[in-house]
Amino acid sequence: MESSFFQVDNLSISFGGIKALQDVSFTMDRGEIFSVIGPNGAGKTTLFNCISGLYKPNHGDIRFQGKKVDNEKPDIIAKMGIARTFQNIELFSNMNTMENIMLGRHIHMQTGLFHGMTMWGRSSFAAKDEIQHRKKVEEIIDFLELQNVRDKFVGALPYGTQKLIELGRALALEPTLLLLDEPCAGMNSEEKQDMIFWIKDIQDDLGITILLIEHDMKMVMDISSRVLAINFGKPVTLGIPQEVQQNEEVLKAYIGEGD
């Protein structure tokens, strides 16, 4: 038990009378792509919000590399190495792409007020720090092919591009665990294909473990090593994609009951 990379135990949360999550448990291994599926309102995003510290669960606990994550503040969780994207994009809309991704470097930047004030020339501490982080940001911009929107305000950019920028910002944190909340929502099939490649690259090249929420069954089946299905906040089944796809209850939840 101690050795699991990421572990959720009997997680429950309710809002008033609505039990958004009930006894959700699963473990993740380092390096895998783990997907959570379920119909709208099943509690997938609530699960993410609990993990990233935006909600405080009522019961159960979440452990990341042996450390308790629940009841920590979101910024502490970010520093522990968990980054995320949102289903409804949460960007800094009045800043450009560069600045948005640069904010992802916040936890890694060493420059305090003193060093910032004494930033003279390229050899000063602040300048070195800045150059190093900008280099990292440029790498991410190259990786996600965002060069042409580098200096544009993100509020006016197309939806798909904004999703990518959000992914870029999450990558800038250099996380160990990345939570992706419907990264392909609202994308056309070509953009979806690109996104699938990037997710694979993030897993293979950067060695980041990914927890994924996705509606697109084909995509989930293609890339995930294991799948957890939830419905009405309760876990339905957990297993490899083929098993989950065949599960009676999953089919019922998605397609509806026959009678």
Add this chain to the structure above:
Amino acid sequence: MIDFIQMIVSGVATGSTYALMGLAMVIIYKTSEVPNFAQGEMALVTSYFAMMLLTTMNMSVYLAFFLSFVFAAILGAFLEFAVLRRAKEPNVLGMIVITIGIEMIILGFVSWKFGAEQKTMPFPIGPYDGFIIYDIYISKLDVLTLVSALFFMIVLFLFFKFSKLGLAMKATQQNSVAAQIVGIRTNRIMMMTWGISSLVGATAGLLISPTIMHPFMMWDPMLKGFAAAVMGGMTSLPGAVIAAYMLGIIENLFGGYISIEFKTVVAFVIIVLVLCIKPSGLFARHYIKKV
């Protein structure tokens, strides 16, 4: 002609005070979208604190002012931490009412503790020290106020534009959930914002005190500073400063040529006009939040 130039010079001088108050309000608005109506009284209590250090404890002006700045910063941070952060399910209207409450409490405290009578603060530059260039009288205190206002504007502008903390403050205002998710301690940011803002506002208070001190002394500068901030678009530092100088100059010219009685009213007439013509303010880069 001399009259005209003299009025403009005095206008710039009053505008500097408005500019400092406007800057202070813009800083808080930039991170929390709350206009802080306690701004004037926070400066007021700092000025009386400086007065206390100078008169009853006989400190040197430099030490007293330094301690007052520290006091102002701590006061701002404390109010954010102890009062505003405690608000349950805060919305902007509730926060505004809280700042008005703080304002009244401080006003009452100052009148009770330090007395409501008029005084002046002992300061190396007296209110009537000045020099004359080409028949135009320039007060040294006004020059100092002008320099402080421009100094703060430039420093704050650079700070918001280029520093890590400044960027984090902007991020907190634009999307506090996303800011937390990338690891920014938004609570800490808010506290610092209030500290910095209080310090800037206190400068205005401290520079008015050598001329006149009474519990209502910050009313006019605060309202005019707020007016300037609104005119400048509420989030633009240079905008607030330019608008503050415009207000100061127009007000003085109006007082000189048209009616001295309605001098203080003219600022608000201008705001109404500006808000009718360009509701987002003169210098705002307006963007619409998606719901």
